[in-house]
Amino acid sequence: MADFDPHSFRDALGQFATGVTIVTARAADGHPVGVTANSFNSVSMDPPLVLWSLARSSRSMKVFEQAESFAVHILASDQDALSNRFASRDIDKFAGIEHGEEGAPLLEDCTARFLCRTRNQYDGGDHVIFVGEVIDYDHADKPPLLFHGGDYADKKKRPPLAENSGTTQIEPAGDAVRDDTPVLFEVDGKVATITLNRPGSRNALADDVIASLVEGLERAEADPDISCVILTGRGTSFCSGGNIKDIRAMTAEQDMSPLEIEQWYREGIQRIPLAMDAMSVPIIAAVNGHAIGAGCDLACMCDIRICDENAIFAESFLRVGIIPGDGGAWLLPRIVGMARASQMLFTGEFVKSDRAVEYGLVSEIVANGQLLARANQIAESVAGFPPQAIRKSKRLLKDARDMTLKENLDQAAMLQGVLQQMDDHREAIAAILEKRDPDFTGR
16 A cells, blocks of 8 residues: 555546546445445545545445445456446345455455545435545556446557656757657646647647647646646647548548447547546646637637637538537537537637637637746636645536536535635635735645
8 A cells, every 4th residue: 555645646546537436335234335436536635535426326325324434446447347247236246356354345456446434425416425534545557447438448558748847947848859749748836838749730639649638637637736737739720620631541541430430539539528527727728829620629628718819719520521529519518608609510610819709718818929928827826826725616616517506515515624624724814814925735
């Protein structure tokens, strides 16, 4: 078992992404019980708290309500048979599995495991939300078992990111690194900047760009010292969307079947919105130039969007006879409304920066040449607040999309109970009363 080092603990939590999660407990008679969790999130680093929810209709509900402890398992990519077993009904899920005799049953060979003491239970409408204090955990260098769109998918091997990090002024990466690396990752203080680095293709989302972008997002999320992310593109374009040559090759050269194309989307570009949705760190899109097709959708995945005067947005999928395969049809109406989203999609029109502001697609236009400076100004403003409060504020906003008001109020009360016990909350109050700048530590 590992120590409770913040970086190590974040690495373990970061293995979740869209991974399959099994939660186990032991009934009063000693019988082991396990269920597949629909949700799993970290709540606090200090104390280390996690939460998950279980439907009230679950036959295992009584066991988990009475259990003093439970264990969370993030399955590894080769444990699909184990996942299928726990998803089945009316079978002995633990048959032939060593799981100990006392305490929460522990499954072997997982990507990550968290042994938790039951801390609280909250009413979540048709679900009960369980909060556990992590008393031990471990994690292995294994990709998690991913499940989305009705199927399993292994994570692809990802090319390395170029890194340049520090707490002072960032020096530009060397020309060789900039030419060879799909995505650049730079850290300045509490702000990470992720730059798509394929200016020759206007930062099209080729496979290597997708893999490196997802790695950068997961890396920023797993680092407790990062409080805001800026996403931008090198050159004159933010992102021109999917790589048209790759799309043509699927049918014209590789003769891929419909099922193979479906799997290509799931294992490729759809990893980006899933990684974005798993982020608790706010993301600012600094849109320079074109954001076309999947590039427009990429901007929509971010929390804050600003652009320069040359920015042009378009939902251009119908121009090449396809539909948004990356979540654009879900994202865009939530930002600009159904009527404007429909107009953008069905006409493929190009929306310039002034109309993008009118639509609410971006919050402001920045003079050419000043985009990154303004993005950093906003990011520094965000990063000036308590780190845990920032992340929990984003979670509250995101989760509200799929909650009733009552459920969101319950979640807010639970998160507030954690935040108001933290040193950063007390420091914020003291700094206001003492008329000085606060010094937040993330605790």
